Amino acid sequence: MIKNDRQLKITKQRLNELKEGLERIGKKYSSNKKKCEFLSKGYLLHIEQLRNEITEYEKMKKSPLPKVLRAHDLDEISRQLVRLRLARGLTQAELAARIGCKQADVSRLEREDYQGYTIGQLKKIAANLDAEIEIDLIPV
DSSP states (O other), X not given: OOXXXXXXXXXXXXXXXXXXXXXXXXXXXXXXXXXXXXXXXXXXXXXXXXXXXXXXXXXXXXXXXXXXXXXXXXXXXXXHHHHHHHHTTOOHHHHHHHHTSOHHHHHHHTOTTOOOOOHHHHHHXXXXXXXXXXXXXXXX
């Protein structure tokens, strides 16, 4: 998941590198269609993944979010925090300044594998982003 403009730039560069690599494979193995298809498969999957990530990031930055963000498991909290921060047009450093911590702390809270949230942290983030966060951890 892309979380800031720097990561977006790096992802776009990587996408261009993959496209160039795919083009080189096409030229080098143009006479052997099966080998070309085999070698291209990984490139195509990675290109699709990066395009999806870029699209998701750009959509998060542009689309307004509801006042209440809902998370149904701990893994979803980080994704919702990123969406909320981006929708408000803030960087991690700006959010950190608002809630009185370091940018690295916000980065940690936004990691997909992080699960050490406290209610106090989430309340402080929600208050500073003018939002409510609803967490439903009851299994369906």
